[in-house]
Amino acid sequence: KKRPAWDLKGRIEDMEKVMQCMQSEKEAITQQKEEITQRSDHIQQDLQTLQHENSTLQQRVREGDTTVRDLQKKNQNLEEDVERLSRQKKSLERERDDLESDLKTSRSECQGLKGTIAQQAAAQEGIKAELQLSKTTNVALQAEKTTVEGLKNELAEALQKIADQDVQLQQAETDRRVLHNTIQELKGNIRVFARLRPMLPTEGANSDGIDDIPHFAWVNVFFPLYFQTMSGLKRTTSQKVEFNFDRVFAPSSSQAEVFEEIAQLVQSALDGYNVCIFAYGQTGSGKTHTMEGDMEGTPEHRGMIPRAVEQIFCTAEKLKTKGWEYKITASFLEIYNESLRDLLDSKQDKKMDIKLKDGRSSKDNKTNDVYVSNQVVVDVNSEAEVYPLLKKANKHRAVAATKCNDRSSRSHSVFQLTIKGENHLTSESCSGVLNLIDLAGSEQVKKSGSQGKQLQEAQNINKSLSNLSLVITALSNKDSYIPYRNSKLTHLLQNSLGGNSKTLMFVNVSPQEEHLGESINSLRFATTVNQCNIGTAQKKVK
Known part of the structure; x- marks a missing residue:
């Protein structure tokens, strides 16, 4: 409640109270200031510590970045090495497959060569035997050579005879046609x-008429003869007529x-x-x-x-x-x-x-x-x-x-x-x-x-x-x-x-x-x- 203006004592008492309050507040503020100053000093110290640590960490980060770059470069190099090694591996695998195929082929050829060698060995033995036999029969072949020459001469003579017979056969066919025509003309x-x-x-x-005869050149025909009676015509006998031909069936x-x-x-x-x-x-x-x-x-x-x-x-x-x-x-x-x-x-x-x-x-x-x-x-x-x-x-x-x-x-x-x-x-x-x-x-x-x-x-x-x-x-x-x-x-x-x-x-x-x-x-x-x-x-x- 505001004191009236005339109450100075009261008003002074109010001001003293206010001063005391403000003094208490000042002391409190001073105390807070000191505490804040202390806290500021602590903070400053912590800040310096943190700055120091930040510098240290930044140094360490820079060192880490350098390390990372080094590691990335090493990783890239390693990947290139892996890829190169992979290509080398594939090339080596192909070479290995080729070598294995060549090995199989070589083994097969080796087996074939072994068989061929065995066959050639056997053939060589056979050739040796044939050679021996040829040497033995050479004399006989020389003797037969003369015989072969004689057979060749006989074959040539036989071929000539065949050619002559072909001509004779053609002439015989012509003669056959002539004789065949002559026979037909004679008939x-x-x-x-x-x-x-x-x-x-x-x-x-x-009954009567033409008879069923086995003859080869004539036909007999019988004419029935009739005479008149009261009842009509009656047959008496037959008259025979003969016809001659080249052939009768x-x-x-x-x-x-x-x-x-x-x-x-x-x-x-x-x-x-x-x-x-x-x-x-x-x-x-x-x-x-x-x-x-x-x-x-x-x-x-x-x-x-x-x-x-x-x-x-x-x-x-x-x-x-x-x-x-x-x-x-x-x-x-x-x-x-x-x-x-x-x-x-x-x-x-x-x-x-x-x-x-x-x-x-x-x-x-x-x-x-x-x-x-x-x-x-x-x-x-x-x-x-x-x-x-x-x-x-x-x-x-x-x-x-x-x-x-x-x-x-x-x-x-x-x-x-x-x-x-x-x-x-x-x-x-x-x-x-x-x-x-x-x-x-x-x-x-x-x-x-x-x-x-x-x-x-x-x-x-x-x-x-x-x-x-x-x-x-x-x-x-x-x-x-x-x-x-x-x-x-x-x-x-x-x-x-x-x-x-x-x-x-x-x-x-x-x-x-x-x-x-x-x-x-x-x-x-x-x-x-x-x-x-x-x-x-x-x-x-x-």
Whole structure:
């Protein structure tokens, strides 16, 4: 509480108290100052100590930094040394591996050398023994040398003989061809074989008619004779008629037996001749069976066409050893209603004509060689390539049923092989043609029961066969004019009938009595052909 201004004593007492307080505070402050001074001195001392220690530590830090730098440098040097040593280690390891590999190789080579040394030692012993043996046999070899010289001389003589025999063999083949042709000429240009087919199971036993004979050159035919009675005609006796041919085959004759007789004629085609083999006879007499046979069945039922093809290629293969090389082409056509149809071409509407080769006139073309235009001709190298062609042609061929035969051929079929050969040893060449022809069935129009289209077919067939008879007759009579162009058949067969071919005709005959009239007509026509002499066939050589 503030004293009033007039209370000086009080105020002095307050000031004394304040002075005492301040004196106490001063003393306390002085004491604190002394304590602070003491503490300052202590601190100063501690500071000096610390400064001294700091200087010492800084000195030590500088020394430590120098030491660290030295250690870092040493560490860097050590790392470089480690890396260098590592590289040296790897290099040494590689060298060690190489050395180990070389060591193994050296050891292997050493083992091999040891084996080689052992072998050489053994070989050396063997050589020593052989040398000793050679010394022993040297005298004998000297003696045999003279013998060897003699054998060489004998070998040279043998080789010369072989060369001479090869020449003789080639000459023998030429002579064989000449003799073969001479034999065929002696047998006749146009030869006729008759073949009597057996009775079929549906036809019953054969009572009268053509007998089943084992003869080789004739056929006996028995005509039944009748007399008039109240009840009609009765048969009394039979009259015998005999026909003679070059060969007659009984019903029991096999396809192989028949082909054996024509095999030599087929050979002539390879020798450079035109050869024609055709089958003639009434419908149902076995013509197609003779020429074609059953190509799908067993081999023994094959006809003349597949057997001839097989022989051609088999013989051509054998003749390769004698220097012959052949090029063979095949064609197959039919004459239907006096029109030509190519059986190897599915297009049946193309135009085909029979023409003279090289476009020469008949007067200039003395050989009468003809060909068919627009015809498919196929190169064949084996019989396996021909058989599909035969099957294809058989599918295209025109057939129809008649009263005489339920599958009657209504056209003439002509299969042709053209054969060209060259001999690289003798420089000889030849060209031949093999014609294999299956004529359409000849039959009387009344008996065949043909009507409409079949009637026209029958008339054309009989007309062409009649013209064939006229041509054969004209050739037999030595007429100046031969009517080849009267029908497509005779025009096409001009090469085969005109004296430049070896021709064989099969006359096929039915054993049935009801066909006796047709059989007699066929046999009489065959007899006319057999008596025909058309001259000597010419070989086509260059």
